[in-house]
Amino acid sequence: MSESIESIQVWCAGEDWCPVTSTATLICRKWHPVIVHRLLNAGPMGFTELKDEVDGVSSKVLSDSLEDLQSKNLVDRSIISEKPFRVEYSLTSQGAELEPVIRAMEDWGQNNLRAPADANSGRF
């Protein structure tokens, strides 16, 4: 994994191409959906802000994940030249279009995993 977006696009030209597999290849990595979710909800953010939002992730892993997301054109990184300089991560237009996927994941998790603690749900 961590293929470049180009190699994925080449693959997409092939015969047995599947949109589900392709999308999974891009976002099926432990922290990717949460990172996108936080950027959707709270807008552009700096590294440390993002690290605080994404509970449990380490600097190294967040850094790796962001690099992967950039290579896949889902996240943009821009350097704000102030003193001291800041870095800002945001979703690309393609990344922002992942919203339906992320929201569906959010809904499913709420309905199917939080249920055991709730009294009003029939599930579990």
Add this chain to the structure above:
Amino acid sequence: MSESIESIQVWCAGEDWCPVTSTATLICRKWHPVIVHRLLNAGPMGFTELKDEVDGVSSKVLSDSLEDLQSKNLVDRSIISEKPFRVEYSLTSQGAELEPVIRAMEDWGQNNLRAPADANSGRF
């Protein structure tokens, strides 16, 4: 990963629980979304049928993935006692509820990855 559904539910009782992270933990594995997709589209299937549907997966990995999906209560496995016996994989009710997630992934892939080959799309 490959935690049992029980340990995930325990985790869901915690403070910093996040539905997106939780859902990601369950289905973010290379072949999981495709497997669910095929079971949604074509209904219950035997092992070999499924292997044919999921292009590129090996027996071992499909077997591992199905075992993981069963442990998470997303897929059911039933043995049909005929001669010769058959095995049938199907989605549990929870698994079936993943449909919005999978469809969203399918849509995104179609709109954002197939685009380079299409002339009528503005993207890329």
Add this chain to the structure above:
DNA sequence: CGGCATCCACATGGATACTG
């Protein structure tokens, strides 16, 4: 602040061969 360097552990995937 926004990382990178290092090292390590382990989960996961892939290839091949074999079985009841």
Add this chain to the structure above:
DNA sequence: CAGTATCCATGTGGATGCCG
């Protein structure tokens, strides 16, 4: 048909420490 048994490669994550 429906897998299991090996073995191996690598992706990915996690911990710690350091840097400009």
